[in-house]
Amino acid sequence: MNPSSLTLVEVNRRANEFLQKYNPSGTLPIPIEEIVELQMHIALVVVPGIKELLGIDAFISSDFSQITIDEYAYENYVERTKFSIAHEIGHSVMHAEWYKNNGPKNLDDYLTFHEKVSPEAYKYLEIQANTFAGLVLVPTNPLTTLLRTKLGRTPSNEDFSILVPIFQELLDVFQVSGDMLLYRMQKEKLVKSTY
Numbered sequence: 001m002n003p004s005s006l007t008l009v010e011v012n013r014r015a016n017e018f019l020q021k022y023n024p025s026g027t028l029p030i031p032i033e034e035i036v037e038l039q040m041h042i043a044l045v046v047v048p049g050i051k052e053l054l055g056i057d058a059f060i061s062s063d064f065s066q067i068t069i070d071e072y073a074y075e076n077y078v079e080r081t082k083f084s085i086a087h088e089i090g091h092s093v094m095h096a097e098w099y100k101n102n103g104p105k106n107l108d109d110y111l112t113f114h115e116k117v118s119p120e121a122y123k124y125l126e127i128q129a130n131t132f133a134g135l136v137l138v139p140t141n142p143l144t145t146l147l148r149t150k151l152g153r154t155p156s157n158e159d160f161s162i163l164v165p166i167f168q169e170l171l172d173v174f175q176v177s178g179d180m181l182l183y184r185m186q187k188e189k190l191v192k193s194t195y
Contacts, residue, residue: 090132
């Protein structure tokens with residue numbers, strides 16, 4: 001499958017299906033590491049120096065048997081690591097066929113991976129995986145339900161200042177970075193976009 005043929009609607013559908021299959025109880029925060037290791041049987045392999053060597057926090061093998069994660073990021077940036085894991089799972093859920101044919105087989109292969117992929121294909125792959133990760137870690141329904149409960153109504157393109165008093169509570173519930181939570185709120189048109 002060509003990554004450019006995957007629509008946003010399809011990415012949303014795949015994220016919802018993933019949550020229904022692997023987190024049907026709706027547990028928050030999404031236990032992404034447990035899902036990956038215990039339910040999907042994908043090994044999380046923590047390796048020092050990945051960020052310095054490749055400029056990334058994590059990557060998934062083309063056979064989807066393991067996600068390699070930078071040790072420093074894993075130990076010091078929990079929210080970022082959760083996003084990286086969900087991002088890599090997005091590749092396995094949406095780009096399995098493409099990755100099997102084109103993805104890196106190992107760490108050495110990853111060093112030349114970007115040279116083999118067209119910039120357009122790489123852009124689509126990354127945007128889709130980022131979108132998937134955001135939808136999985138901050139699902140739409142729990143986000144809007146929590147906001148409705150806290151505000152007494154569902155916000156619609158509000159100024160962010162209205163949500164500042166409850167933003168930390170939302171961060172505690174979802175356990176993601178502030179940037180990611182704000183981005184998801186903007187994508188759902190709950191707050192005004194700043195970009």
